[in-house]
Amino acid sequence: MFNVETIRKDFPILQRQVNGKPLVYFDNAATSQTPQQVIDAIVDYYSNYNANIHRGVHSLSQEATDKYEEARLKIQKHFNAKASHEIIMTAGTTHGINLVASGFTALLKEGDEVIVSALEHHSNIVPWQMLCERSGAILKVIPMNDEGELVMSAYDDLLSEKTKLVFVNHISNALGTINPIESIIKKAHAVGAAVLVDGAQACPHVKADVQALNVDFYVVSAHKMCGPTGVGMLYGKEEWLNKLPPYQGGGEMIAEVSFEKTTYAGLPHKFEAGTPNICGGIAFGAAIDYMNNIGFKNINAYEHELLEYATKRLLEIEGLKIYGTSKRKTSVVSFNLDGIHPYDVGTLLDKMGVAVRTGHHCAQPIMDYFKIPGTIRASFAFYNTKAEIDVLVEGVKKAKMMLS
Numbered sequence: 001m002f003n004v005e006t007i008r009k010d011f012p013i014l015q016r017q018v019n020g021k022p023l024v025y026f027d028n029a030a031t032s033q034t035p036q037q038v039i040d041a042i043v044d045y046y047s048n049y050n051a052n053i054h055r056g057v058h059s060l061s062q063e064a065t066d067k068y069e070e071a072r073l074k075i076q077k078h079f080n081a082k083a084s085h086e087i088i089m090t091a092g093t094t095h096g097i098n099l100v101a102s103g104f105t106a107l108l109k110e111g112d113e114v115i116v117s118a119l120e121h122h123s124n125i126v127p128w129q130m131l132c133e134r135s136g137a138i139l140k141v142i143p144m145n146d147e148g149e150l151v152m153s154a155y156d157d158l159l160s161e162k163t164k165l166v167f168v169n170h171i172s173n174a175l176g177t178i179n180p181i182e183s184i185i186k187k188a189h190a191v192g193a194a195v196l197v198d199g200a201q202a203c204p205h206v207k208a209d210v211q212a213l214n215v216d217f218y219v220v221s222a223h224k225m226c227g228p229t230g231v232g233m234l235y236g237k238e239e240w241l242n243k244l245p246p247y248q249g250g251g252e253m254i255a256e257v258s259f260e261k262t263t264y265a266g267l268p269h270k271f272e273a274g275t276p277n278i279c280g281g282i283a284f285g286a287a288i289d290y291m292n293n294i295g296f297k298n299i300n301a302y303e304h305e306l307l308e309y310a311t312k313r314l315l316e317i318e319g320l321k322i323y324g325t326s327k328r329k330t331s332v333v334s335f336n337l338d339g340i341h342p343y344d345v346g347t348l349l350d351k352m353g354v355a356v357r358t359g360h361h362c363a364q365p366i367m368d369y370f371k372i373p374g375t376i377r378a379s380f381a382f383y384n385t386k387a388e389i390d391v392l393v394e395g396v397k398k399a400k401m402m403l404s
């Protein structure tokens with residue numbers, strides 16, 4: 001049975017005060033909060049079996065290795081990857097995207113085309129611009145509309161036999177739009193292009209099934225889904241991962257090293273040079289257990305309730321405009337008050353204990369489209385409440401009065 005008050009007891013930080021007021025944490029799209037179960041996994045590692053992994057002959061190293069590889073299996077199962085060696089442990093979404101973009105340098109030639117969407121986070125734009133600079137490939141952009149959705153008819157027109165790669169986010173961090181990735185993937189495959197989906201904003205809300213999606217690459221960060229920062233995963237279809245050269249050289253990713261010639265390890269270690277974030281990987285597995293115990297269906301239904309309630313309450317405020325009004329949305333509300341800079345509202349809300357994000361959210365093309373410097377973004381998670389939304393609304397009303 002989903003009970004938000006019981007769930008909130010798992011999150012020590014939610015008992016905090018900020019500026020003398022109870023913390024109202026509405027910046028979950030930036031990073032989620034960490035339940036005691038994940039904190040305990042971190043303490044347990046450093047207290048009882050901290051050791052380097054994979055080559056140690058001693059028991060501690062074996063224990064740490066077993067726990068780390070157990071976490072990889074949890075991640076494989078959660079995203080329904082066919083094989084555990086298709087799960088590459090990374091430092092997060094940005095790392096995973098750069099790994100793939102770097103690998104595609106060897107696969108693209110002058111004049112090839114790659115397609116990005118207008119809704120992307122900078123982490124899913126800049127690495128591909130760098131790839132185009134290196135390879136001579138041409139970047140094409142799927143435009144967005146006033147509702148903050150992708151114009152799919154324009155996508156159809158962009159696709160051709162020249163298209164080699166498409167990269168889009170599953171969910172927009174700035175607007176909350178859920179993109180039609182099933183259709184995007186199908187259409188890309190019809191012209192022989194590979195697809196990378198940036199799942200950073202999706203992983204706290206939906207359980208992506210990479211085999212059902214038939215996606216070629218899928219990237220997430222653990223800190224978006226109740227895990228620690230500095231760890232994430234890149235899923236890649238084995239056939240694609242085998243086509244990419246190693247991303248970084250070093251220990252772990254080799255088979256044999258000599259000054260004459262070095263050969264590389266197979267998957268996944270070919271892409272896992274150096275000592276990984278061992279504790280982070282294990283805690284990522286604990287976060288997956290925690291969220292699955294609550295249940296993504298429960299999370300989804302409850303967060304949708306919060307989204308509807310927040311949207312209704314915020315629209316009571318005259319002069320408030322919401323950006324991102326797609327019917328297919330996750331629990332993010334980006335808005336502005338007429339004539340008031342988002343930063344000023346965010347600063348005042350912080351004084352009232354309310355944590356929102358203001359600015360361009362590393363999605364400057366979206367802000368350019370709406371011709372605004374940024375927005376106030378409130379992003380809700382399954383441990384937030386309607387009472388907290390009421391505090392946000394009263395705070396926005398107060399800020400409006402003070403700043404108008």
Ligand SMILES: Cc1ncc(COP(=O)(O)O)c(CNc2co[nH]c2=O)c1O
Pocket residue numbers: 029030031092093094095121123124169171172173174198200201221357361362
């Ligand atoms: C859609 C999307 N892609 C990539 C990233 C980068 O993830 P990282 O590699 O873990 O940093 C983010 C982080 N989004 C945000 C980080 O802070 N506010 C945000 O909206 C994101 O929302």
